[in-house]
Structures are given as C-alpha cells and as structure tokens.
Amino acid sequence: MVEDTIRLGLNVPLFVASLISIAAGIFFGMVGVWGYIVQKLVVPEWVKVGDAHDAWWSVPILIA
Secondary structure, eight states, X not given: OOOOOOOOOOOXXXXXXXXXXXXXXXXXXXXXXXXXXXXXXXXXXXXXXXXXXXXXXXXXXHHO
C-alpha cells in the first residue's frame, strides 16, 4: 500500500552536522577578520577558502 502523506520533520543528526559546519565556517571567518583588523596581517588563502567552504556545506547538509 502506498502512503499518500509526506512526512516533514527535523533530522537531528543532519541538523547538528549543519550547526557544526556553520560554526566552523564562523570560526574561520572570525580568525580571518581578527587577523586582519587586530594583527594587521594578510589573511591566508586557506582561511578564506575554509570559511567559504564550511559555510557553504552547512546549506546542503541542512537541506538534506
């Protein structure tokens, strides 16, 4: 028998993974901003890429 309803709900493990991913992205971004403003350092490329990559991955994880 085919179920005619669609279940919508929160997948807790994926939600937690998304939160961890966005937190890592925020951490990398804050390290980059702190290094640039406070220390007057050029932000390394890996910090910029890490920030963008972690923040980007939180979206597909959350959508999944």
